[in-house]
Amino acid sequence: MTEEIIIAGFGGQGVLSMGKILAYSGIMQDEEVSWMPSYGPEMRGGTANVTVILSDERISSPYLKIFDTAIILNQQSMDKFEKTVKPGGILIYDPNGITHHPTRNDIQIFQIEGNKLASEMGNKKIFNMIVLGGFLKIKPIVKLENVIEGIKKSLPERYHHLIPLNKEAIKKGMSSINPYKVEEQLQNT
Template structure:
């Protein structure tokens, strides 16, 4: 099993930490892991993405041109990464701020309204955990207990009191991800 993932959005959305938590979760499961961040110099508000590879075999290179899964959180990332999902792969996106929705019919597309759900939970900072939960519902490649361990590793200890809130956010994401059918959208317009 090898899963090659790109997570992309604005700096400040928790893109890099989502990738780091996935990577730590893979380590907890004795998998081979690669975590490769990429971001502009402006950080918050600039674009950021991270490539994560989890595998039960050695990883030959962290550089990828095509991905099994793309998690997309802004329009610039949609424009750049929709075409990089392998045929038969998965694209997950938050529709907030997306004007040009995905149009491919050779991949599975899912929508999760993480922004709205985080607002409903009263804490915008759990946005990335909601999206991560949605991803894990579609592709349960790491166990929830390992994600919690990954959170403990990636969060400074002074924030460990927020782990139960993050766990609730992951569950909320698992319960609120829905299939997006391009064909249905084309008929409506």
């Protein structure tokens, strides 16, 4: 099993930490892991993306041009990465701020209202964990207990009191992701 993932959005949305948590989770499952971040000098507010590869075999290169899964959190990333999903792959996105929704019919597309749900839960910083939960519902490639351990490893100890909230956010995401039907959307426009 090899899963090649791109997570992309604005800096400050937790894109890199979501990737790091996935990578730590894979390590705890004795998988081969690659985590390769990419971001501009502006960091917060600029675009950021991270490539994560989890595999039970050696990973030959962290550099990829096509992916099994794309997790998209802003319009610029949608424009850039929708076309990089392999046919038969998965695209997951938060519709907040998306003006041009995905149009491909050769991939599975899912929507998760992470931004809205994080606001409803009272903490915008758990947005990325809601989206991660949605991804893990569709592709349970790492176990929830390993994700929690990954959160512990990636969060400074002074923030460990937030781990229960992050776990709640992951579970909220798992129950809140929905298929997106391109055909239905095209008929409605």
